[in-house]
Amino acid sequence: MILIPTSSSSSSSYACCSLPQASFNSNSYPSNQSLFLSKSGYPIPLGSRKLKTLRLRANFWESIRSGFVKNNNTTQLVEPPSTVEEDEDTEPVLPVEFTLIERTLQDGLVEEIIFSSGGEIDVYDLQTLCDKVGWPRRPLTKLAAALKNSYMVATLHSVLKSSSSEGDNEQQQQQEKKKLIGMARATSDHAFNATIWDVLVDPEYQGQGLGKALVEKLVRALLQRDIGNISLFADSQVVDFYQNLGFEADPEGIKGMFWYPK
Amino acid sequence: MLLRGPISTPPQPSLRLRATSNAAQPSSQAVFPSASYSITDEDLHSKGFLLRRTAEGLNLDHLNSVFVAVGFPRRDPAKIEVALRHTDAMLWVESEKTRRPVAFARATGDGVFNAIIWDVVVDPSYQGSGLGKAVMERLVEDLRRKGICNIALYSEPRVLGFYRPLGFVSDPDGIRGMVYVRKQRK
Numbered sequence: 001m002i003l004i005p006t007s008s009s010s011s012s013s014y015a016c017c018s019l020p021q022a023s024f025n026s027n028s029y030p031s032n033q034s035l036f037l038s039k040s041g042y043p044i045p046l047g048s049r050k051l052k053t054l055r056l057r058a059n060f061w062e063s064i065r066s067g068f069v070k071n072n073n074t075t076q077l078v079e080p081p082s083t084v085e086e087d088e089d090t091e092p093v094l095p096v097e098f099t100l101i102e103r104t105l106q107d108g109l110v111e112e113i114i115f116s117s118g119g120e121i122d123v124y125d126l127q128t129l130c131d132k133v134g135w136p137r138r139p140l141t142k143l144a145a146a147l148k149n150s151y152m153v154a155t156l157h158s159v160l161k162s163s164s165s166e167g168d169n170e171q172q173q174q175q176e177k178k179k180l181i182g183m184a185r186a187t188s189d190h191a192f193n194a195t196i197w198d199v200l201v202d203p204e205y206q207g208q209g210l211g212k213a214l215v216e217k218l219v220r221a222l223l224q225r226d227i228g229n230i231s232l233f234a235d236s237q238v239v240d241f242y243q244n245l246g247f248e249a250d251p252e253g254i255k256g257m258f259w260y261p262k
Numbered sequence: 263m264l265l266r267g268p269i270s271t272p273p274q275p276s277l278r279l280r281a282t283s284n285a286a287q288p289s290s291q292a293v294f295p296s297a298s299y300s301i302t303d304e305d306l307h308s309k310g311f312l313l314r315r316t317a318e319g320l321n322l323d324h325l326n327s328v329f330v331a332v333g334f335p336r337r338d339p340a341k342i343e344v345a346l347r348h349t350d351a352m353l354w355v356e357s358e359k360t361r362r363p364v365a366f367a368r369a370t371g372d373g374v375f376n377a378i379i380w381d382v383v384v385d386p387s388y389q390g391s392g393l394g395k396a397v398m399e400r401l402v403e404d405l406r407r408k409g410i411c412n413i414a415l416y417s418e419p420r421v422l423g424f425y426r427p428l429g430f431v432s433d434p435d436g437i438r439g440m441v442y443v444r445k446q447r448k
Contacts, residue, residue: 138375146372151348187378189370191345192337195378219442229441231378233414236436247440255422256439257430259402259413 094221100156100213112159113181113210117221119153125180133200147185151194152225154218156182156201156210181205182214186222186230194222196232215245301396310358311393313400317346320354324362328385350377351408353401355393365393367401369413377405379415398428414439 097116104110123144127137147153160177181202188194196218201211222230233256234242239249250256303313314320322339330336345368346352352368364385371377379401384394405413416439417425422432433439 142374146374146376149371149373185372187370187372187376188348189345189368189380190348191341193345193370193378193380195370195376197372197376231416231439231441233437234440236438239438239440242440246442248443249438249440251441251443253419254416254439254441255419255432256437257415257417257422257425257432258434258437259431260429261431261434 093224094217100210105160109160109162112161113205114157114159115154115213115217116157117152117154117218119147119150119155121147121153121155121180121183123147126183129180129183129200129202132202132204135200149187150185150197151188151190152218152221153185154183154214154221155180156205156214158205182210184214184218186218188222188227190225190227192227193229193231194227196230199232211241212245215242219245299396299399301392306355306396309391311364312356312358313396314354314356315352315404317343317352319356320346320363322346325354325366328363328366328383329381331386332383334381334383350410351401351404353397353404355397357388364388365397367397369401369405371405371410374409376412376414377410379413382415394424395428398425402428416441 094117096118097114099112100115101113102110123140126143126147127140131137158179158181160179179202182200182205184196184199186194186196196215199211199215201214219230232242232247234247234249243249306313322342325342326336326339348370349368350371350373352366354363354367355365356362357364362385365383365388367379367382369377369379379398382394382398384397402413415425415430417430417432426432
């Protein structure tokens with residue numbers, strides 16, 4: 001498998017901004033912008049110098065944000081959703097990993113939903129996830145091979161941590177609990193075509209727009225690698241879901257065909 | 263796949279590549295007798311056609327010409343090279359006389375579960391003599407031999423009738439092929 005990370009940073013998630021009282025809505029776009037988001041709302045890790053600047057600012061905001069978050073059950077929009085209307089060519093490069101949502105749960109824990117296209121995935125976690133959505137079991141070695149041979153593997157992880165963000169970083173890490181809650185992958189010839197397979201979201205996390213975000217970010221990452229043709233095969237009940245993400249069924253009458261399907 | 267020029271109805275082959283009980287077991291080393299192809303390797307050879315399964319000896323400019331001849335856009339040969347390097351399986355027919363590709367097909371995928379067949383082409387001057395079928399039958403066989411059970415493709419409406427006798431079914435169980443459509447610039 002050849003994965004070309006879009007940023008040179010190791011997978012570190014960084015909270016970019018907090019927009020008080022913003023709700024996570026794939027279709028709206030928050031009008032208040034933080035200092036260090038570009039116009040389109042994406043963090044901009046284009047070079048290591050900029051990345052350092054972003055990190056500094058992130059820490060600054062984190063220390064302030066704890067004041068916002070402490071006593072609320074606010075779902076904070078950390079990384080604004082995409083705007084489909086925007087011209088895709090001029091958008092900044094998506095980082096390999098970033099936070100999609102950050103929110104405080106009732107018991108005071110903070111949950112971050114993190115998107116990653118870096119392909120780091122535990123095959124046992126994936127099997128557990130596939131079990132949860134009711135997919136038939138597949139041999140682990142084959143699962144691992146399929147992931148390895150995929151051009152891009154996108155994941156959603158939930159990270160739970162205690163809300164005392166001012167403590168040691170080491171302490172914080174020990175208190176973090178990371179769970180795989182979504183995955184989508186694409187195969188490709190690295191030049192012309194990519195096909196998306198195996199889109200799944202943990203049932204406990206469905207209905208929150210995470211599936212949409214997962215596919216949308218995966219598509220964006222593929223487009224940024226200059227893959228011109230992105231295709232998939234959709235079960236009849238999810239055709240509408242993909243249509244809303246910009247996919248068209250049977251374009252120009254072109255039909256998907258399968259060899260002796262079961 | 264696009265076919266240009268007169269498309270003759272392929273004669274009903276006496277032997278067809280069928281899904282037998284073997285289909286349930288993805289055997290990696292099963293031997294599939296060439297008699298199960300509509301045209302055997304020997305037949306092809308006797309007609310001056312060589313079967314190739316790697317990109318070695320494949321002139322990309324010649325391949326591009328075949329693409330253009332059937333109506334595909336001309337593509338950057340450098341990109342074609344990248345695509346071929348990341349292709350799971352390919353099959354092409356070389357004309358012994360001209361040393362040029364006259365039929366071609368390739369498949370991409372994850373190597374274990376899924377494969378998609380792309381760029382199925384036959385040079386218009388050589389259409390109608392079963393080369394497309396020969397390429398497709400062998401490519402499907404090669405994929406199945408690797409254990410890949412889910413083999414798909416996207417077919418233009420005009421050539422659905424080419425793929426159906428090969429065993430392809432459109433929209434099985436209501437599954438739809440979908441393509442991402444870029445937003446137009448305003």
